[in-house]
Amino acid sequence: MRRNDEMTLGLYLTWEGYHRGAWRDPSAPTSDGVDIDQYAHPAALAEGAAFHFVFLADHQGVIDDHAAVARVSGNDGFEPITLLSALSSRTQDIGLVATATTTYYQPYHLARMLASLDHLSRGRAAWNIVTSASNFEAQNFGDKELADHDMRYARAREFVEVVKGLWDTWQDDAFIRDKQSGIYADTTKLHLLNHRGEHFSVRGPLNIARPPQGYPVLVQAGASDAGVAFAAEVGEVVFTAEPSLENGKRYYATLKEKARALGREDDQVLVMPGIVPIVGRTKQEASEKLQKLQSHTHIDVLIGKAHLWLGSVIDLRSIDLDALVPETLPRTNFIQSRQKLLLDLAARQKFTWRQLVRLISDSLGHLMVVGTPNDIANTMIDVFDQRAADGFNVLPATVPGGLKDFVELVVPELRRRGKFRSKYSGQTLRENVGLKRPANRFMQQL
């Protein structure tokens, strides 16, 4: 099984940090979520360190819990494709990963917007394909409740097929712009999609040239049974949340095996778990940083966040927070894998509710390492070498402070040990992460 000796690194881009208490940290910017400079700065830090990409998460709404909403950042921020389009002119090399839901867009919209981002950035776009995860999103699109989990994945599967088909409707060299003859587009190189499926009816063609990368890189984070099957089919980069090395190895092996069974090559599916690094000169200093962030996080925030990520199946406000977490809860229709991951973790560690809601606020169940640069590099290298990861989605607890610590202290250590590169190797995101440029499906048929 061939793979790169160096890890792939992405930055989960926020202006304030991943921790729920980060915006109150004295080092956090005092501006707001709609100041482009506050995103351009961390993006520049990541680009200076040769990270492969920045990633913007997204939800189409605001949680329905005003006590929590009053105390969290993140509800005054940009729509990802819009922000990344602006950042494409402030960066040169770094990949730009936008989250967009297949549940509430139409494929034509997203095919066009993501193709635009790929052209604007000269081949650095990627799409994090999500299926949405809450009723508060559904209620912004005419529905009372989110559609059924498996049904969302069925729609997502067809959605992605349509989007890829739309990206292929013009051959790469269809626009000849021959002033002499007056022919702008060679319409023998134009292919109508004419898709008729269960969820979509899309004729095409798309009114933008084929993206520089053929297709923007496809990112997925499926972790339920339906989700893993989908990730194995379409994910070229697969995000996960997994704090346990053994479970991580299992997930990695399962995903690669499922992808292989579909004829995909191992090095064309990159598994990237999240990591929350909290860096200190000593372990003690790192722990103090975490404690400070925790002291900035109100119980209403912990409860609001935990309610959502445990799948909105239990009223945490009426629960004794010092009681032990039960092994199971009613299965959620939202993010099933995260509910399971958090409950398994609580059972393994014999957590009380108070400990679990704290952990959800700190890391959302991602691997969190609180320690020296060496501790963090050692953990990352171990996870990478033991094939539980091809790289990491770095979720700095604070920005810019925690990101600077990672870039200035952990990245050099990874480089010293030959696990991370020092410069970009290609022009496009595909070239930089070693993913092939997809052929045009209509050319294959010619």
Ligand SMILES: Cc1cc2nc3c(=O)[nH]c(=O)nc-3n(C[C@H](O)[C@H](O)[C@H](O)COP(=O)(O)O)c2cc1C
């Ligand atoms: C690092 C990471 C980032 C994610 N970002 C988003 C996001 O921005 N929006 C969203 O709706 N879901 C997001 N998800 C959730 C996934 O899209 C997916 O729903 C989940 O990981 C697995 O769902 P499943 O258990 O239902 O298969 C993210 C997951 C991970 C691991």
